[in-house]
Amino acid sequence: MPVTANEVLLAASGLGKSYAQPVLGDVSLALRGGEVLALTGENGAGKSTLSKLISGLETPTTGHMSFRGQAYAPGSRSEAERLGVRMVMQELNLLPTLTVAENLFLDNLPSRFGWISHKRLRQLATAAMAQVGLDAIDPDTPVGELGIGHQQMVEIARNLIGDCHVLIFDEPTAMLTAREVELLFTQIERLRQRGVAIVYISHRLEELQRVAQRIVVLRDGKLVCDEPIQRYSSNELVNLMVGRELGEHIDLGRRQIGAPLLKVDRLCRGDKVRDVSLQVRAGEIFGISGLIGAGRTELLRLIFGADRADSGTLEIGQPLKPVTIDSPKAAVKAGIALITEDRKGEGLLLSQSISANIALGNLAALSRAGVVDGEAEQALAERQINAMRIRSANAAQAVGELSGGNQQKVVIGRWLERDCQVLLFDEPTRGIDVGAKFDIYGLLAELARQGKALVVVSSDLRELMLICDRIAVLSAGRLIDTFERGHWSQDQLLAAAFAGYQKRDALLHDAAPRMDA
């Protein structure tokens, strides 16, 4: 069982996978114990497919693998897990209504004659959590009550109960705060020291450079790079992934920023949004940043009428006129669009075609006397597909089959047709590969050029600093400060993001003689 550092634990040779068409072709690589291998590439490049092949979720069409010298072809995920090859997926495999202990041992709860032995379960769970330093959490806590960072730790703990020689992380930091990311990295380091071979799949190049030793880049299903990571700078990596140069500074064109188009005055909803006032002008890209839970999504939803505000007013238009927005329907009528954070759950009808999705919300314009004009619908879909370079087979393809970036473009395409004056974007580029991100930035710029007012919520400060004219920072539900372009820095923005919580943290501090250094 003990593993010598840098022993090759899993080797893949000529691995390929085709569904109707080849998704992965001729990939060969080696996973070494005690090494973190970064796996990156654009969406659709084959990263998830590769990880599924390794973790037993799919079987390869060509090629073969070996694990610790023996042939390795797991027929199922549990077979792979039994051998010690595991994956922590982006959608955690935990059941929120069950407790931590139950989740950890779900596939083999300690029982006697069918009754669960709770005492033993607690014992096992405590041990499993103490292994990863999570002993502060009560094993009887329902997992749904933990923050995402801790949930992820529970998932890691679960994977460490059996043998774990290879552990794959698929986009682990997408939902984590900076502090939780640190926690994760500590765990990864410990795993590495234990001799586990780690595969770290992510788009976030700065993270990869921090945590990984080697990097593998996939492009269109082929392996284009397998090198120590220090050899490459972020720009070079992007180059490899995309096959073309992408500038760090994009020219968004000159825009005229006009009079205010949206005015929010003292909007409140419980303690999620506290007394927020702001103004967005025509032609402006207005960013909103802040920590997770600061109330950014909630604010957008209030403006859009998806939730009811407790108090506060809204004014829209040129000149500004007060409006009552109590439902998305009213918002749409007033000319506001919301591109939601969760495009799969709240934005798209996944099983339906691209054209149906784009048409939704525009059907009134595409129909006569209640009957839908199929040709008009098709024409609209094709127009948007071309305008936004949506990669798909054709307009009738189900939206669920598209990659994240293309799905997002479909959502945006739907709203573009409505010609709204105010567009609210919640995390528009989350889970989207670099190439598509820049496509969307271009789109945003174009919309702004047309004189619309854009509000963009994002957790990526660099992204906001790249595209916005102004950035407001929300913290604990309050709008702390608004920064102008040229007068901001990453530190200032971060400091503002934390400002709302400091008072709260100060109250939690123990005053007295004990020093907790």
Next chain:
Amino acid sequence: MATIKDVAALAGISYTTVSHVLNKTRPVSEQVRLKVEAAIVELDYVPSAVARSLKARSTATIGLLVPNSVNPYFAELARGIEDACERNGYCVILCNSDDNPKKQRSYLRVLLEKRIDGLVVASVGEDSDLLQSLACVRTPMVIVDRELEGVDADLVRIDHEHGAYLATQHLLQLGHRDIAYIGGPAETGVSQLRLAGFHRALAEAQVTVAVEHVLHCDFTSPGGHVAAAQLLDGKRPTAIFAGNDMIGFGVLRAAAERNISVPGELSVIGFDDIELSRYVYPPLTTVGQSIRELGENAAALLLSRITTPRRDAAEQRIVAPRIVLRESTGPRPDLFNDYR
């Protein structure tokens, strides 16, 4: 060694004026200053601190009495103390007592004779004579690591009992029931406190410990090595709580010699969190707080006593340690058998 008199003579200026230039106590003309500086350079003159201290009634020195500065724990402690002192313009006289009562008393006298401004004492011994001599000291003093009976001085220490409790609890959480303890010399206060914490955690979990599983040695690696050999050759426990990291290293070596994998077959936890514990294999899980910071705290406390003498009662600062989770502890070996 040149003196002020020599400088004065060479510069052709009076002694008092030279003193004013050096100490900047009275403005002098540019011409005079240049002459004095030239003479200083030529004679390679270094002002006498001793002479100055006589005048200022302060030596800007701190005495530090430790058992043995080769011991990594005291090395890091001394470093923390010295860094804090240096920042504040004090220098440190380091004395190794080897816990030898005679040496301790002798150093004490020497330090006091040198008119140190303050004293930091880290001592492990129980010598009553030393205690008496310390009790009589009037110079500001801070004791580190453990209380000394009868000595009324500021104290900075880790909560040994609580730390040991946490360490044992960690092992219990991992499912171990057969836990052994190798502590330092049984008579030392530190050792006794840690043993108490160990027992408290066990009592709470209603776990008993066999008599032969509680051993004592000196707080060194060879000592730990021997004690561990005894444990591992007899009825083997599943986890060993080493009274400090040095003992822990000895335990790790004993295990390696017997091909016992840590933490696979045996869990080991130490105490103190000295820097070395990161670099042994496997990295040693331990309990502690930054030792350097402990030293800095002690020094800061002492310096504040020195600069603003107060009549307040002696302060006791007890630092709560925390578990530093590394790689040497794991679940009880058979605990997850059904899941492998």
Next chain:
Amino acid sequence: MKTTPLDTPAGATARRSGTYFGIGTYLGLAGALLAMIVLFSLLSTHFWSYATFSTLANQIPDLMVLAVGMTFVLIIGGIDLSVGSVLALAASTVSVAILGWGWGVLPAALLGMAIAALAGSLTGAVTVAWRIPSFIVSLGVLEMARGLAYQFTDSRTAYIGDAYAWFSNPVAFGISPAFIIALLVIILAQLVLTRTVFGRYLIGIGTNEEAVRLAGIDPRPYKVLVFALMGLLAGLAALFQISRLEAADPNAGSGLELQVIAAVVIGGTSLMGGRGSVISTFFGVLIISVLAAGLAQIGASEPTKRIITGAVIVIAVVLDTYRSRRVSRRN
């Protein structure tokens, strides 16, 4: 500029989204139907006859229109267990109007349908306003409607005579107007489902109601409307039944809801919502009815009929999961 995507070459035939049913589904259903007809024809000499089929055609209009309404309800992700009782309620309302108040045939018919539509709206409104699962609400309405039906008819069958005989009198090829009307309803419903904005909204609501809401469409009125429509169609079915039995029976439709749901499910409309077809529901109705008629002709006892029908339903649902698994795997 169209960029060539990775997994599908440009110009590949569209894998249509799972919303609408492809030829494959219909062929499958037609095949099953055909197989059954062949089977029964072999087992019973009388089966393959003009009489069998015309009788069948005249017996199923109620089931047909009810199944249309239920298809829509299932598509939006709901379910309506009260249809049998609402049918009885409509029938008894008609009988009260004609016998008790002396109303004319047409006004009485309209009243019956209106009451039924009202019952449906009640189900819909309560479901939507308080966000309670329609399963439960319709269960309550089921009881209330049944109770009212008994109330109106004093728990007795009311003989209406041939006031509505027009519906059941065969016109051409032995087919009654009821069957033709039902067929028209089916065709109209399928067109509405596939071609109108209303139909799109329904499918959207069944797929992801929140996404529809956030796209700026208020789903609530549409949901209520669907239940109201269900009620209305139950009212129509009541008329068909009255015309056949020449009476309004307060016990009518007892257990009918399960038959209706079975027919819809056999046709392939998903219980989860977002996918459905009225045409395939029609096939489902045919399959269930042919099965019942065939079993009766070969002399199967009542219990046997039920067991076999039940088994067919289970098999249909199992087959349906294979189909939806294939659809989702493509996704």
